[in-house]
Amino acid sequence: MSAVRVVALVEGHVQGVGYRWFVRGTATARGLAGSATNLPDGRVEVVLEGPADDVRAVLAELSGPRAPGAVAGVQQRDDVVQGVPGFTVG
Numbered sequence: 001m002s003a004v005r006v007v008a009l010v011e012g013h014v015q016g017v018g019y020r021w022f023v024r025g026t027a028t029a030r031g032l033a034g035s036a037t038n039l040p041d042g043r044v045e046v047v048l049e050g051p052a053d054d055v056r057a058v059l060a061e062l063s064g065p066r067a068p069g070a071v072a073g074v075q076q077r078d079d080v081v082q083g084v085p086g087f088t089v090g
Contacts (some may be wrong), residue, residue, distance in 0.1 A: 003081045007045065009074070009075045013070040028057060031051075034048045038090070058074060
């Protein structure tokens with residue numbers, strides 16, 4: 001299965017509640033690479049890269065019932081696969 005890369009911007013009360021670590025655990029459990037980074041405007045930027053089915057599954061979790069905080073919305077866009085290793089939290 002070919003790899004995809006998606007960038008998602010998560011809005012709501014998602015900083016200071018363990019959200020980035022939740023994303024990291026969910027993504028790494030599926031073997032995905034990428035990052036979860038707090039943005040100055042209060043959103044979290046999530047980058048996911050790997051098999052399309054796994055990326056879609058993690059995207060669904062971003063606003064699912066297990067997500068900490070209070071997600072108000074998720075905007076996502078496809079991006080060019082970069083082949084990054086691992087998952088970072090910033």
